[in-house]
Each structure stands twice: as structure tokens, then as C-alpha cells.
């Protein structure tokens with residue numbers, strides 16, 4: 555259970571039901587009024603050392619931008635939704651990259667407007683659209699604070715068309731199990747070898763919990779995807795990913811294995827990550843390896859192409875061995 559250290563809020567949230575609810579839920583917590591959730595000067599000035607501490611705060615505001623971005627992977631649009639950032643601290647999180655010190659959890663209380671836009675866009679379209687609502691945060695985690703995922707599924711189920719999807723690294727799925735989702739929600743659980751989760755994905759659910767969550771969600775009728783992501787090539791990467799894929803094949807139920815699909819994404823890292831992680835987590839392992847990685851655009855690093863190809867071939871072999879009948883949507 556996340557207990558915020560302080561709440562930074564825009565006054566306007568008090569005009570919304572959810573805003574009032576959250577202020578009441580956290581009535582004992584210190585409150586600081588802010589002008590704009592995008593620009594909290596006090597936070598911007600903090601040093602990288604304070605990164606994990608900053609994540610103990612909760613920012614509550616009203617989302618002003620509602621622009622959908624076209625996407626061509628597992629969804630048609632990336633949609634800004636009810637939260638941004640996260641209380642966890644995965645060392646490679648791309649939200650860190652985009653927002654630097656603003657990777658803390660921000661909640662947006664104008665959920666009616668956001669869902670309404672999704673429903674209208676979906677109904678106007680000739681084709682069945684899928685909306686990615688979790689590209690900026692983790693909605694299973696957010697749901698433990700706002701109940702927004704339950705609210706979303708309940709309010710989306712009666713639409714004529716369209717699907718929602720989101721990825722997660724958390725296992726607190728029980729509140730959404732009993733919902734009548736009408737098969738309109740695709741949940742993609744992200745996994746990594748246990749050693750990587752323990753050393754790199756601070757504050758997320760452990761592998762065992764994530765596998766159990768997948769089995770429960772499938773039993774509850776949700777369509778399931780598994781993201782093996784991000785693939786991190788530590789020294790013993792072959793052994794780690796072999797063990798992971800084998801374990802998935804042993805612990806996932808037959809029902810899941812029947813039609814689960816996979817996405818595999820290699821890690822990209824950046825100069826910003828290196829700076830923050832060195833100062834915020836001085837005892838953690840280093841994810842940047844100059845022998846293995848090469849620079850890409852905008853200060854980002856990726857694995858060198860030879861190594862990347864070798865790893866892709868290896869992962870495809872393992873997937874063929876343990877999940878011969880399942881689709882790998884893409885490896886990037």
C-alpha cells in the first residue's frame with residue numbers, strides 16, 4: 555500500500571469527484587498547493603540523489619493535453635490517460651528519460667473527459683480500434699490508489715466498438731477479476747528474469763506474483779499478452795532468459811499458453827538514466843556497458859547490432875522450444 559509523504563495538488567481538482575475523494579482519503583497527509591503539475595519548481599531543483607524520495611510524493615492535477623498518438627504495435631493509438639509516472643523505480647524506465655526528475659506518480663482527476671474521447675473516437679471509426687491507455691504509467695498500480703481501472707472497465711464495457719490495452723509490472727489484479735469486461739480489455743504483463751527484477755526493477759511485483767496474476771487474469775476471461783521486456787544483456791543473459799522462458803512454460807496454465815501472445819523489447823538506455831542511477835542508486839549494478847552498447851539518437855544507447863542479432867536468434871530459439879504455438883508480435 556502506497557502511503558504518500560506529501561500531496562502536491564492543483565486547486566482545480568476540487569471541482570472533480572475523484573479529486574475530492576483523494577483529498578479526503580489522504581486527509582492526514584501534508585498538502586502543498588501547486589499552480590501546474592507539469593512544473594513543480596521545488597521538485598525540479600532537487601538533486602538526483604533525491605530521486606527515490608521524490609517518488610514518495612503524490613501529485614494530483616487535471617490533464618490538459620488529450621492528444622492521441624498513432625501507434626502500430628499492439629494498439630492503434632497511445633492515449634494520455636489517468637496517470638503519468640509511477641511509484642516504482644525501474645532503472646531503465648523511459649519515463650525517466652522523457653520527464654527526467656518528473657517520473658513521480660501524477661494522477662489526473664478528469665477521467666470522464668479522457669474516457670469519453672476514447673469512446674467517441676472508437677465509435678466514429680470504421681475499424682475496431684485498440685487504445686493503449688498505459689503507456690505513461692502503470693494502471694494496476696494506479697488502481698490501488700484511485701480505483702480508476704475498475705471505473706474504466708465498468709464504463710467501457712457497453713461501448714459498441716473498441717478495445718483497451720495496457721502493460722503492467724504489478725500483481726495487484728484482484729479488484730478487476732470479478733468485472734464484466736466483455737472481452738474488451740487486453741492486459742500485457744511484463745516479465746524479466748528474477749535476478750533482473752530484483753536488481754533493477756525496484757518497487758515492482760516479483761516474478762512469482764506476476765505469473766500468478768497472469769493465470770488469474772486469464773481465468774477471469776481477459777485476453778493476455780506477455781512482454782519480455784526490457785531484455786537486458788547481463789553477463790549470464792543466456793542462462794537468465796532460458797530459465798525465465800522455461801519457468802513461464804512450467805508455471806503458466808494451459809489456458810494461458812493456448813493463446814497468449816508475446817512482445818520482446820530490448821533495453822535502450824540513456825545518458826540521463828546513467829546520471830540519475832549513479833547518484834540515486836549508488837549500490838546498484840550498472841546497466842551501461844560501453845563494450846556492448848552503442849550510441850543512438852538523442853543521447854540513447856542500444857545494444858550493438860551483432861550482439862542484438864545473436865540475442866534475438868537465441869530468444870527465438872527458446873520461444874520455439876517452449877512456446878512453439880504462440881505468436882511473437884514483434885522483437886524490437
Ligand code: SF4
Pocket residue numbers: 639640641642643644647648649690691692723758
Ligand atoms: S513499473 Fe513501469 S512506469 Fe513504473 S518505474 Fe517501472 S518501467 Fe517505469
